[in-house]
Amino acid sequence: MPRSRSQQISIDDTSYYHCISRCVRRAFLCGEDELTGNSYEHRRGWIEKRLLFLASVFGIDVCSYAVMSNHLHVVLHINQEEAKNWSTLEVLRRWHKLHKGTLFTQQYLKGEALHDFALTLVEASADTFRHRLMDISWFMKELNEPIARQANAEDACTGRFWEGRFKSQALLDEAALIACMAYVDLNPIRAKMSDTPEGSDFTSIKKRINSAKENHQPKTLFPFVGNPRNDMPDGLPFLLQDYLALVDLTGRIIREGKKCAIDASLLPILQRLNISSDNWLCIATQFGEKTGGVVGKETAVAHYCESNQRQRKPRLQSCHLLR
Numbered sequence: 001m002p003r004s005r006s007q008q009i010s011i012d013d014t015s016y017y018h019c020i021s022r023c024v025r026r027a028f029l030c031g032e033d034e035l036t037g038n039s040y041e042h043r044r045g046w047i048e049k050r051l052l053f054l055a056s057v058f059g060i061d062v063c064s065y066a067v068m069s070n071h072l073h074v075v076l077h078i079n080q081e082e083a084k085n086w087s088t089l090e091v092l093r094r095w096h097k098l099h100k101g102t103l104f105t106q107q108y109l110k111g112e113a114l115h116d117f118a119l120t121l122v123e124a125s126a127d128t129f130r131h132r133l134m135d136i137s138w139f140m141k142e143l144n145e146p147i148a149r150q151a152n153a154e155d156a157c158t159g160r161f162w163e164g165r166f167k168s169q170a171l172l173d174e175a176a177l178i179a180c181m182a183y184v185d186l187n188p189i190r191a192k193m194s195d196t197p198e199g200s201d202f203t204s205i206k207k208r209i210n211s212a213k214e215n216h217q218p219k220t221l222f223p224f225v226g227n228p229r230n231d232m233p234d235g236l237p238f239l240l241q242d243y244l245a246l247v248d249l250t251g252r253i254i255r256e257g258k259k260c261a262i263d264a265s266l267l268p269i270l271q272r273l274n275i276s277s278d279n280w281l282c283i284a285t286q287f288g289e290k291t292g293g294v295v296g297k298e299t300a301v302a303h304y305c306e307s308n309q310r311q312r313k314p315r316l317q318s319c320h321l322l323r
């Protein structure tokens with residue numbers, strides 16, 4: 001029996017999660033349907049726009065994403081500290097970008113005078129909205145439902161567009177995080193939809209490369225802030241140039257069908273995380289097949305299982321690849 005989402009997501013163990021949503025019917029999420037000749041390529045823009053909009057509203061950051069023909073990959077970071085520090089006004093301002101809220105929250109935002117009982121209700125509503133704005137299930141709901149309605153209207157049909165549940169994986173350490181991000185960014189190359197990372201439309205890696213050419217990082221994505229150190233700012237614990245080099249070299253090997261090992265001296269990230277080049281190629285190309293709902297080194301997985309009272313341990317194959 002599937003575990004409830006609240007049991008799968010434990011912010012005490014990790015703030016990083018890989019989520020996948022798949023279409024439930026044969027009609028494509030996007031791309032071109034070879035049987036009918038219909039093109040759904042424009043739907044990629046719907047998804048990317050909605051995803052990055054939600055990142056500006058929620059206390060959840062987008063680390064990487066890839067929009068494929070019948071499914072969507074996204075790596076998310078729950079920014080709990082940021083959300084907890086929002087004022088009541090900020091919480092309501094963000095929530096009202098998504099929903100109407102209540103009559104009292106609308107009046108509060110307009111600066112209208114409210115009685116004490118109404119202010120109490122406003123604070124209670126803000127507390128509820130704050131928790132929703134740092135909840136991955138709410139994030140995925142706000143992403144998937146509008147896309148499903150648009151697609152159903154365009155297809156002139158009703159019913160489910162997405163599978164009932166999105167799949168989520170807890171990424172317990174830096175090795176799991178970097179492997180999953182690279183796996184997501186390289187999806188179009190593995191699927192032969194693109195030859196290069198910079199040519200992979202509607203992916204985070206293309207957005208990062210385009211911004212890097214102009215010497216900045218995209219504001220809509222969780223930034224790279226360098227290797228771990230004291231007084232480290234909020235962001236991904238890697239150097240951007242190291243990550244781009246890692247994805248570029250791995251992508252070349254995938255595209256050319258090579259079976260050679262990567263020279264570890266070329267990839268500082270692998271050196272720092274102590275991941276062998278052979279293991280890296282396996283985990284970066286087969287992450288979805290080699291991993292389960294929890295991904296990390298063996299000690300991190302054991303701690304996660306103990307803290308979440310999981311008697312059945314996840315597969316440990318990926319643990320051995322992340323070293």
